[in-house]
Amino acid sequence: MNKIMKLEYTAKIAGINRIGKDIVIINLKTSNPIKYKAGQYIHISLPYNNNILVNPYSIASTPNDKDIEIHIRNTSYGLSNYFYNEASIGDVIKISKAQGEFIYHKTNNKIIALGGGTGIAPLKAIIKQAKIANHQNDIDIYFASRNIEDLYLHDYWKNFEKENLNINYIPITIEQSSYPEIKTGNIFDILIDRQKSFVNCDIYLSGPPAMIEDGFKILDNTDIELNNIYTESHYRKYAGKNAK
Numbered sequence: 001m002n003k004i005m006k007l008e009y010t011a012k013i014a015g016i017n018r019i020g021k022d023i024v025i026i027n028l029k030t031s032n033p034i035k036y037k038a039g040q041y042i043h044i045s046l047p048y049n050n051n052i053l054v055n056p057y058s059i060a061s062t063p064n065d066k067d068i069e070i071h072i073r074n075t076s077y078g079l080s081n082y083f084y085n086e087a088s089i090g091d092v093i094k095i096s097k098a099q100g101e102f103i104y105h106k107t108n109n110k111i112i113a114l115g116g117g118t119g120i121a122p123l124k125a126i127i128k129q130a131k132i133a134n135h136q137n138d139i140d141i142y143f144a145s146r147n148i149e150d151l152y153l154h155d156y157w158k159n160f161e162k163e164n165l166n167i168n169y170i171p172i173t174i175e176q177s178s179y180p181e182i183k184t185g186n187i188f189d190i191l192i193d194r195q196k197s198f199v200n201c202d203i204y205l206s207g208p209p210a211m212i213e214d215g216f217k218i219l220d221n222t223d224i225e226l227n228n229i230y231t232e233s234h235y236r237k238y239a240g241k242n243a244k
């Protein structure tokens with residue numbers, strides 16, 4: 001990732017929502033309007049302990065929303081530690097223009113969104129954008145995390161499913177939980193179990209690199225068209241390597 005980045009926007013922290021032991025949702029207001037497409041990311045920079053920290057974060061909001069929303073998992077280091085433990089309303093940070101190729105593509109296909117951890121952030125934007133674009137076909141949202149506490153958008157997606165007839169929400173944890181509606185296991189095993197054919201489907205994949213690699217290994221051997229799998233461009237190297 002190129003860290004020499006032009007940080008042309010100033011943004012003020014307008015909202016902080018700390019969830020569970022390591023997730024924080026931040027709302028940012030930029031001094032000048034910033035152009036972006038649902039699913040893209042920005043670089044965020046902050047002077048911190050005699051360093052300038054710069055990291056990319058996905059945007060979870062759409063251009064129709066008034067603030068930029070980002071979701072951060074605290075690693076106890078660097079920028080994520082600042083956002084989770086120290087950030088206050090009104091703090092000022094620098095951000096870059098938006099970039100990235102993981103964006104919503106308007107088609108009539110069924111949408112299958114697969115998100116792991118904070119990888120759900122750009123999917124929140126993409127699915128909201130699909131609804132804004134009046135997407136009529138089904139939208140299946142698979143959201144996977146280690147355990148129930150890490151499934152930080154569980155209530156959001158449950159309500160979204162209730163309010164929208166074409167939304168199906170499939171929550172998944174690796175660890176067994178006592179919630180009957182939550183499936184346990186590998187996100188792709190659960191996907192293959194539910195979805196027998198991928199003809200006329202668009203897949204949006206977002207999560208840690210190991211999850212994306214795993215996803216391509218499994219999807220390469222289904223009837224999905226590789227061009228119908230959308231993910232961030234640096235993950236395309238995993239595509240098609242395992243096709244038989």
Ligand SMILES: Cc1cc2nc3c(=O)[nH]c(=O)nc-3n(C[C@H](O)[C@H](O)[C@H](O)COP(=O)(O)OP(=O)(O)OC[C@H]3O[C@@H](n4cnc5c(N)ncnc54)[C@H](O)[C@@H]3O)c2cc1C
Binds near residue numbers: 056072074080
């Ligand atoms: C396109 C893209 C989108 C992304 N979107 C998101 C997102 O939406 N949400 C999200 O949470 N993350 C996202 N990430 C990951 C994010 O950019 C950071 O990598 C992540 O938040 C970790 O950053 P950090 O500041 O916590 O730590 P780092 O940048 O990993 O480290 C900060 C400092 O701490 C030091 N350090 C780190 N680990 C240790 C250690 N174990 N011991 C001692 N020193 C250490 C480092 O050397 C460094 O000086 C995204 C990444 C990419 C590429």
